[in-house]
Amino acid sequence: MNGKWRGTTLFLAILVVMCATFGLRLYSASAHSGVTTSLARSPGTPATTASATPPTSKPSTTKGATGPTPSPAAATITGDPENTPYGNVQVSVSFKGKTITGVTVLQIPTSGNYDQRVAQAVPPILLQEILSSQSAAVNTVSGGTYTSTGYLQSAQSAIDKLP
């Protein structure tokens, strides 16, 4: 159960980062839409981050020296719906300047869909145990029924040749 939700969290986190990256690219690339008009301006706008601040000999006084910072543009961009094996995921990301201020989940797979697919997939810890079992020495091999011809190439034939 824990494993499942850890997976969901990781999955959503990755999606959020992807959507944010995409959103940011949209945000800085397009100068035509209403949403991004203010964004197009942002490279020239003094930003709140230290790196964008004009160089000064006294970094410690930067904040005071620059005076009141113009309020950076706020925008909310809706990401495309992403199709996943468990259903669609869609989020919107809110920005202030180039800083993400919030993420809203618009669409996530219903738990029904999620359970249906994932309840069967091997959970991570069990997968580790399966993978580590692969290195155990074997006495015999179970596999799809092989014919006498196929047998010659099969793993069992190798085992049966052992003294």
Add this chain to the structure above:
Amino acid sequence: MRFLDTVMGIPMSIDIRDEGDHHEAAAEAFAQLQEADAIFSPYRSESELSRLNRHELTLETVSGLFTEVVDLASRFATVSGRVFALQTASGEWDLNGIVKGWAAQRAADKLRALGVANFCLNAGGDVIAAGNSGPGKAWNVGIRSPQCAQQMMAVLALRDMAVATSATYERGEHILDGRSGSPARGFTSVSVIAADLATADVLATTVFAMGLDGPRWAVERYDCSILAQTEDGTFVDAGDLRRWLAAG
């Protein structure tokens, strides 16, 4: 001591780890398998199955062993909603999905009755692991990777258990969904671990035919554990698989 024979066109091996000479017991076990082939083979014109298909026999005139298998198969057909079928779409009797597992289990029962306790019977990829492979050691049964014959997707440590695997990599698309008559899709390999091989064999075939819903269906109705692999390579488990995994 390891004994080999080919029955039903399938290589079969019996590896006996009890002390002493067990040639006779092994020969009797193989005789059981040959007898099953003589009764159920669709390739032998004089088998009961062939004669039933030619209407020279009826279900009332077949032998007791034939009736036993038909009864067993009918139960699986009913529980599976006819995914597991005894007859083809054209009405021919086809008991291939159950005969090998049933016959191998019968041969293993014969070995036990003859006093052999520690042996491993491999009937063309379906395995019965009886007792130990050595002092305090279970039988390590590898499950062949669908991608590569020399690699194992997992290794099981079994004592007095059976495992059957259904897959398409050796004989192509030979598993049909009894409901539609078309080849099953979804899995590349399905292994079922159960106390007896007849059950494991039928369930492996049935789960394979059912596709992704199969593993859960099987463990809800039978005492078994399942390891399968989907067409995209994902491992799927059901039941208490962890209990049977060998320590790497």
